[in-house]
Amino acid sequence: MYEIYLERLAFIVAMSQIAAGVALLNGIATAVGQGNIIASAIEAMARQPESSGSVRSTMFIGLAMAETSGIYGLVVALLLLFANPVIPVFERLAAPLLSLAG
Secondary structure: OHHHHHHHHHHHHHHHHHHHHHHHOHHHHHHHHHHHHHHHHHHHHHHOHHHHHHHHHHHHHHHHHHHHHHHHHHHHHHHHHHOOOHHHHHHHHHHHHHHHHO
């Protein structure tokens, strides 16, 4: 019975590590999005230099908003790796089964 518990716990940890990797892929999308924001802003400033002030401020707001999605992905990955909320629930559900097994 204890072997089954360890196998299922190992499966949960492995899936959490895969999910953390997927969450970190958010950083790639964030970098691509920020590159698109900067490219569009430079193009807009080249076309209309008189509006470069407002374009620049809008660009920085867009960059800040795009960066927060990358930070959220990092936070989710760190939570899954170091403070996994699924493991205590699994242990609480499996504790009666382990006590029955002896």
